[in-house]
Amino acid sequence: MLTRKTPIPAGPVHRGPGRHRHKALLTPSRTQRGFTLIELMVGITIGLLTIAVAMGALMVSRSVSGTVSDTSGIQQQAAYAMRVIGLQLRQAGSIRLNMNPKSAVAQDLYFAPVGFESIVLASGSVKGFDPTTDTISGTNSPATVTLGYRRFSEPVFSSAAEQTLARNCVGGPDSANADQRLESTFQLTGSDLQCSGNSAAAQSIAQNVAEFQVRYLLQDTVSTPGIPKVTPVDATGVGSNWGRVQAVEVCLVLYGVETINLPAGSNYTDCSGTAVDMSTLTGARARRMHAVFRNVFQMRSQGLSAAM
Template identity: 45%
Template sequence: MKPGRFLYSQSLRSSAQRGITLIELMVGITIGLLTVAVAMGALVVSRGASGTISDATQMQQQAAYAFRLIGQQLRQAGSIRLNLAATQAAPTTISPQEVVAFETSFDKANSTVTGLDSPTATQFKFSVAYQNYQEATFPSSTQASLFRNCLGEQGTATVVQSQFAMRSGTLFCAGTGAAQPVIRNVQDFQVWYFLQANADVGNPTIQRVNAAGVGTNWARVFAVEVCLDLFGDETVDIPAASTYQDCSNNAVSFNKRLHMVFRNTYQIRSQGTAG
């Protein structure tokens, strides 16, 4: 082999086997770190948005459940049995000529709705009750009670009662037994009452008051407004000066938590016969 050709071949091998330079390595690492940083930033933003959406969804579900539970009791508040055969002990058939009468075993005027503005640790924010009684069930004629309180209990033989209170950030409900938690993450739980007066003289007036404003006139309460202030689990980066309107319509700080305020008003349909 000629010397010139040998040198040319060796030069080609050296050029093909040459590695990357330090500058190229540093550029590659920098690009890789930037890619990872962008990906991590997107992940953090996505995680924060996902947590906020999850909190909002959870609060809406909890509020819907609490209002359904409270509303179920309030819509029956004060109801009493309409005996379609008052003169018969255990009627099997009911004649249109039978005497119809309301039963009076339930103290409708004083037990339908009661409340406290500032209950103690063993008291309740408000209570609601209605008459319990047995009636023939389908498909048999067996007498049984179909009424249940907020915990699914039958109550006593004459009264079905549900009591609600907020304790340590949890909404509790009690019936005949110990109080049980209903929903958590409750910042505030407020109840207002609507009083109706002068309806008997054709000039009805409506007044929205708290429990103290009702005084001894619980028989005049014909509607109840319930407000729940719920907060989320996730820490949210909200400016310190940001506020929201709470149940009392006061501007309060978010305290780095997502807050949602829910309100609902329930009419006590049977309260007009309280006497």
Template identity: 45%
Template structure:
């Protein structure tokens, strides 16, 4: 039987067809590569946009949470001191009765309206509350009571459980001169820090920030009785220290307004949608514009423009209930 000789060229064609039928891959063309790159870039662009939106929302939520936490702490610290303002010491044994046979329930009690003398004494007529539209100074008497349990054996038997806004003064023997606790709250913009600060009781005075990023701090006072009427009237009205008929003896409560701003810059829309009402209740401030002015006529500037602002208010009643100077 004769043999068939196959040339090399014919063999290559047969091999090419054989590999082609089995799905042999020869790579991608330039068009296919460019299409793949374009699709990949579109996916990256969409993912980047989603990431930026998510980052913006996360920053806004974090800003709101931080502002609310700062406001809650500031109002709690102020309220703790204001509610104690004008409080008096109840002396359970004003006659210093030492007879153990007497019925303890029959011992008379008394409210002491004054504590100590000198610069560190407490007189409710003059030391309970003072301030302006932007500062608040409150005070109350500091008395030590005998404790049933002491944390350390070296601690004094009688200690005071009251503290000023800075947590002092301590019950060290040297601090026995402080018969009055006082806390002075004010707004400080030194160095552009914009802090709400508090000055405590001790001398030399110690001042430290309570919260930061404060845009405004305003105080209004609630007076018991109309202008010109006696302090015992049941009518309550808001007033500032410069109003006619204002008297510290008639002050029965304090309204605190606090405006805080965040740390995240946002792309805010212009107009009323990005505005807030300042502490006066009428001035609209545009958070998106550095030229927008607050209730004091001061521009918010580039340091606050584009940042979230939130307004907080709270009203606190004094224990004296407006009777300081008229009854006490």
């Protein structure tokens, strides 16, 4: 015979006066547990290693970026310096072509004879121009090179009066200046390659220059006819034969501003062809990138005899 079990009430049930029964509290056991000291130390160690790797990658990236920027800066400075020097070298010795030496009337202008004005005498403080003496000159210690060419005015579209458009290496002189010669002198002062001309103050055209060397390609007068011989010499080797200079070789050594780690045996070949150990350099050049730049600029025909 099946009997039905009476369920136990959820709350206290009174069984008469003074009698009651409580529900059994069946609460599971809950224990709160944290990290142990060893687990905490392992976590901190892993975190520090991750940060160290990230910092190392950041430093390597920064070093590579700095080196690339340093290289780009050196190349830009060298390119600018060579462009300024080359512009003046290619113009050195040029003279004025007078399109109307006999003051021809306008309708006969294109049939009038023309003439080259080769020499303009100096007058007081006004610089004249003589191609035999003012085209090019230089010294060895300190290394300098001075270039000159004829200054003249010409008709321009933007002005009713004739204007002088040619300028020296520092962008002068202005149109009001009466000098008949444009003059540019390049020299190394400390670590700055500077240029001056026409009584203007010297201005820097390149910084961090370790070496500035100028060599002159001098044509030999005793060479076989039709087979000229050109010999590279310094300013002392030219002597008084500046009219025989056919080309000029310019060499620059520039160094960077970023400190780099130099491996053993790091060296470069300077303008004189000597190997320089960069680990022996001190001061501002210590642990710096060095780069050598050379360029040869051909002179315009000076039209001077070998005896000049």
